[in-house]
Amino acid sequence: MSLADARERLEEARRQLATKIDLGEQRKAVKAAGGAATANSFEVVAREWFAKQQKEWSIQYAHKIIRHLENDIFPWIGSRPVETVTVPELLKHLERIEQRGAIETNRRALQTCGAVFRYAVRTWQSEAIQRKPGVHGIYNQAQYLEERRGMMQGWADYLSTLKTSAASKIASFERRDTQPQALGVST
Structure with a gap:
């Protein structure tokens, strides 16, 4: 590892600590995800969605969306398989954005994450999404x-x-x- 790489990793670790990311939990999640799940990780799916959507957006808007994902979402759930991300967990991470006073960024991050999850369902990124009650079973129309x-x-x-x-x-x-x-x- 070069000195520049070591400094970059150190800076990344400091950033994660400053935003209160549990590094141990993140490492466990990466190991648990394994090689097969990394192809289906939230970050991979989000970048695929972004690549398809950015053709319709202005350069500035596309830059803003990917920057929000990279700074506010990927550090926490980016390495996790899409089907393992739960609604309460996502809301907990979005609350961190809100606590720093970025209300509009929080709203847009929620909107973007929703679009990524819908894209994952549409493209059958994971069959587990279809069975997961947190995605489709939140509101049972027949029950009400x-x-x-x-x-x-x-x-x-x-x-x-x-x-x-x-x-x-x-x-x-x-x-x-x-x-x-x-x-x-x-x-």
Whole structure:
């Protein structure tokens, strides 16, 4: 290892310590991921997604997205297989971004991670994603069917009220408009 490489690794370790990354946990995650899982790691999938998306983006925007991923997401979950990243774990890491006062960066990081996970599901990066309840089973629509029906009926009733209210106002306006007294003509 050259002196420059050693300095670079030292600087990386200091950065990780400053952002409170548990280096031991990160090493364990890398070992657990193994060689086969590295091809399916969050970072690999995210970079693949980024390569496809950046064609549609401006250079500045693309640079901002990859910089956010590299600085705020990859150090924590980048080496992990996509299917092993849980929602609470991701939210814990996003909370770190929020705690440093970068609210908008936090929102965008969540949005970007969601797009990466959707891309992984779309491209069948891992069959385990399809079975994982944390990705597709968060909201069981059938379980809340009656509540949804009630909510949709309430919404439909509200829209009908608005429609009839608007129709009656238009009708009364038209009636006033056609009456001779409203026009100032005496009969």
